[in-house]
Amino acid sequence: MLEKFDIDNNFVDADIFYTIINIFRYIFIAGGAYLFYYCLFKKKYEKNKIQINETITNSELKRELLASFQTIVVSTLFVIIFLYTPLDNYAKVYLNINDYPLWYIPVSVIIYLILQDTYFYWMHRLIHHPKLFRYVHLVHHKSNVISPFTGYTFHIFETLFETLILIVLLFIIPIHLIDILLYITIGFINVVYIHLGYEIAPKWFRHSFLFKVFISSTHHNLHHTKFKYNHGLYFRFWDRLMKTEDPHYVDVYDTIQERRFSKNYKNVGDFKD
Numbered sequence: 001m002l003e004k005f006d007i008d009n010n011f012v013d014a015d016i017f018y019t020i021i022n023i024f025r026y027i028f029i030a031g032g033a034y035l036f037y038y039c040l041f042k043k044k045y046e047k048n049k050i051q052i053n054e055t056i057t058n059s060e061l062k063r064e065l066l067a068s069f070q071t072i073v074v075s076t077l078f079v080i081i082f083l084y085t086p087l088d089n090y091a092k093v094y095l096n097i098n099d100y101p102l103w104y105i106p107v108s109v110i111i112y113l114i115l116q117d118t119y120f121y122w123m124h125r126l127i128h129h130p131k132l133f134r135y136v137h138l139v140h141h142k143s144n145v146i147s148p149f150t151g152y153t154f155h156i157f158e159t160l161f162e163t164l165i166l167i168v169l170l171f172i173i174p175i176h177l178i179d180i181l182l183y184i185t186i187g188f189i190n191v192v193y194i195h196l197g198y199e200i201a202p203k204w205f206r207h208s209f210l211f212k213v214f215i216s217s218t219h220h221n222l223h224h225t226k227f228k229y230n231h232g233l234y235f236r237f238w239d240r241l242m243k244t245e246d247p248h249y250v251d252v253y254d255t256i257q258e259r260r261f262s263k264n265y266k267n268v269g270d271f272k273d
Contacts (some may be wrong), residue, residue, distance in 0.1 A: 019076045025185075026072055026152065030192050032195050033148040037198050045259045048198040048219045054145045056197075061149065067139060068152035075163045082167050092174040100174060108175045112183050113172075113234055119165040121238040124231040128156065136161070152192035190234060194220035199256050206257055212236065218253045222246045 037045055046052070082088065087176055094100070099163050100108075127137040139155040154162065166183075169175070175183075193200075196217045223230040229246035232239050239245035246252075 018080060019073055022072045022076050023069065025188065026068065029188055030148040030151065032239070033192050033196060037196065038147065045198055045200075047262075048200055048256075049220055050197055050256060051145055051198055051225070052259075056143075056145045056147050056182045060143065060145070061147065064143060064147065064149040064153045067154065068149055070156065071154045071159045074156055078160060078163045079167065082170070085250045087171075091170045092172065093170060093180065094174060094176055097176060097178075100176070102132070104174075105179060106178060109179050109183050109186070110175065111173060112169055112175065112179075113186065117166050117170060117232060118238065120162075120233040121231050123161055123165075124233075125244070125253045126159065128227070128231075141224065141227065144224060146195045146197050146221060148192045148196055150224075151188075151195040193217055194233075197221065199253070199260065203257070203261060206253065213238075216253065218256055219246075219249060222249060222252065 015099075036050075082091070097105075127133060133141075133258055136155055136157045140150070140153055140158065143150040143153060170180075194215060194217050199216060199218050201216050213235055214231070215234065215236055219230050219232075219236070223246075226246060230239055230249065231244055236245060
């Protein structure tokens with residue numbers, strides 16, 4: 001199915017090739033975000049910091065980086081195993097852009113994102129179960145003060161759970177290769193944003209319908225500080241429907257908004273319940 005993108009049809013070469021690409025993408029997006037907000041313009045964006053008086057330690061950064069590189073290697077290998085075996089013949093990835101109507105290009109990405117969000121919400125709640133949390137999700141939640149590198153800080157079991165949805169969708173819903181790359185890029189940028197530790201959504205976002213639909217960096221930051229709320233990945237839908245959204249979320253967001261856009265800002269500490 002994907003012969004044009006086989007690296008000499010060699011499984012090992014393909015795994016190395018795509019792993020290197022994913023590592024460079026990780027360094028560029030997550031590393032770039034960290035350099036921008038935590039180093040170069042730390043003082044300028046002080047108002048945007050969600051946990052304003054908390055800092056991530058060097059040892060935590062090292063732990064996150066090591067775990068993230070493991071996640072990249074394992075998730076890439078997992079996908080390559082499926083696409084470089086006879087199972088590839090059953091994947092619904094197409095290369096000819098004329099195989100489906102052009103309008104299907106953006107629609108398929110939206111479908112993938114909605115289904116991923118649904119899968120993630122329920123999978124996320126499952127791995128918060130006391131019998132699974134310690135063995136699957138604890139590695140991620142060791143980061144109470146999060147950074148752009150937290151988004152890929154997973155235990156190997158969680159990495160497999162996270163990657164499984166893409167594998168399943170590739171065998172169920174047709175998608176063009178360009179859309180796969182777009183879907184992966186959107187997902188990665190979103191993961192970096194919600195773990196950024198800074199709220200950077202524009203001012204108008206708060207009073208638009210988008211605020212009711214999409215989660216924010218603040219939304220997911222509350223998940224890391226309280227654990228039991230805010231399980232969504234892209235959308236607020238499931239959290240609101242299942243009543244698992246932090247009841248203080250909007251108030252916390254508004255407090256950060258006031259801090260960000262106030263002309264008389266003073267550091268008064270982190271938000272409180």
